[in-house]
Amino acid sequence: MLGGDPQVSGFEDPGAFGFETRAIRAGQPHDPYTGAVVTPISLATTFAQDAVGRPRHGYEYGRTGNPTRHAYQVCVASLEGARHGFAFASGLAACDALLRVLRPGDCLLLGDDAYGGTFRLIDSVFGNAGVEHAAVDLTAPDKLRDAWTPSTRMVWLESPTNPLLTVVDIEAVCAVTHELGGIVVVDNTFATPYLQQPLALGADAVVHSATKYLGGHSDVVGGFVATDDDRLADHLVFTQNAVGAVPSPFDCYLTLRGVKTLGVRMDRHEASAQALVEVLDAHRAVRSVLYPGRPDHPGHDIARRQMSGFGGMVSFRLYGGRAAAECVASSTRVFTLAESLGAVESLIEHPGAMTHASAAGSALEVPDDLVRLSVGLETASDLADDLGTALDAALECAPASPSELNPVS
Template identity: 60%
Template sequence: MSADGFETLAIHAGQEPDPTTGAVVVPIYQVSTYAQDGVGGLRSGYEYSRSANPTRSALEECLRALEGGARGLAFASGMAAEDTLMRTIARPGSHVLIPDDAYGGTFRLFARVLAEWGVAWDAVPADPEAVRAAMRSETVAVWVETPTNPLLNIADIAALAGVAHDGGALLVVDNTFASPYLQQPLALGADAVVHSTTKYIGGHSDVVGGALVVADPELGDRLAYHQNAMGGVAGPFDAWLTLRGAKTLAVRMDRHCANAEQVVRLLAEHPKVGSVLYPGLPGHPGHDVAAKQMRAFGGMVSFRMRDGEQAAVELCARTRLFTLGESLGGVESLIEHPGRMTHASAAGSPLEVPGDLVRLSVGIESADDLVADLRQALG
């Protein structure tokens, strides 16, 4: 299609009306196998739904278009996408750099799964000079999240792409927190983008999924081979739900960001809050980079309680609209204690998060109601 506005692509890329019925929404092709036109003759390119499914194909094309890549691939979860990527680009003896405040599931994958396969890793700040100093001849990838989960640090994607490429490595960016609406890493020099589509892209807390989008068609072909060979694919109904969520990503993200700004204003002034971690604040160390590479600053907010871990835990129990729960990026607001919940797997490691930290996923409810809920919970 010729139109290239983000909102237009979200609604139309890969989603032409059904040629048989004229249905304007991609059907759910809940099918495992397909009739073939003779031995070895595929009908419309489909033979078995692990290899390809029309609903998943529509989602993959939409994701490719939204990230501006050469190939998009949809998976059963974000972790399935990460594992498939690493099994494709790494081998026993390879080395990877990950952020020193990486998501707990990513840390677990490298520290307790890939390490047993012989892949070495180091956790370093996502600073170009720190990354350059940690590069080895065996380094195959520099892995960054921006903003990070849950400390909301910012990585300079363009600068890190230069460092990674100078060392012969790929730059992989987990774009889950920003979403392709707020940030497009491939346009800044990244080689691969990872998403948990469970979060903002799906957007309704009703489906688990993951995605990879890559800049190089040859890497895309290799990933597609491993996607089929390893089998962690998105099912057709999950793909359909994710595709439906993607249609409203832009308008939802605008509200997530606007509501987050109102929440941050309250937290920044509250005496029980020690510090607020949000890249939209001028005092945030990554504010200038975020302003350069993001459309807006996102709907995730973290903060530290002045009175320590117990105060953080108790606060999580007192909110009424902010539901205590893991995950993020849905239309409803969530609150959690990362140290005991999403990042418990990093306890006792260099990636352990502060015990006084609280993480919010700010939803799209009335901003006034969300602020009032936090105000009463903070007391």
């Protein structure tokens, strides 16, 4: 079952093939009428039926199912190692669909370092509907036992987290949660299925902002849920159709096109990210660097065990506080000051004032000296020079005392 759409033949047993092969072929047979190698964009909103209640090819209405959307769902589900996949109009629409399994009086536990938009949805939307929540340090899975109540139903985690790049032991969290009778949802946006597959580690569902690395080109907004749980799949089939927060066929086409190059893009994102970590390590203005690929990162060993790479996101903290962070974020030429992440262009932002402003005053508030980088595909030396110049500017516009500065350099 993949969003209620009929199966697409032509590429049997996709699990027998490698990741990059499935990204290009799973769910995407050559067009039977023309031989086209690219999945067509099916714009139809309704489909002919041979008799009452007997759709000719399994499709009835565009909100319920669409051939282009089905191809996209089959492909990404395959990449996550899932039997069920569902596309939504945004990452938050995908989160919303999963959260609708909760009822008033139920409680959700989430990590104390999470995307501000997810927190806003849980706190202000589902909180107002009677769903309770609490923030937990998920780097210590046994803390779930202390936070657990008879009404707890779900644990929501990110790994690596947004924006502090904290790594959570997914397998350990799943073990504790399942022992206590709950389900685990993993936001896999930062890692992508190329670097990490949470279902294989015990997660019940995986959610993505497809706007980010899956699409990869800053030109489409979308979300995705993958699961092997049949009951969750039934819930998602119903919710996807009943609520109707589905992507357009063109959005599905764009995301599917982006997915084809996910593997090679992630390799380049990571290589450049590691080069920039060296720049940050060597600069006097930098207080600390947050990147799972660093051997001194608290979650480095876990990341090595559950991921095949460390990704293209880097965060760092600065001497000089918020003024220094805002100065760096405003002083780049190659990096673009903008929200979002995971695309071909490099982005820089101040999370406290931008993507995570909604978490201010909560347990999920982020440090005001934090800067987040989404490392793109530009020439690595250009990115390094640009970042170094911006860091130099921070020393001028937000000077710190000599005793505070990084002693290197």
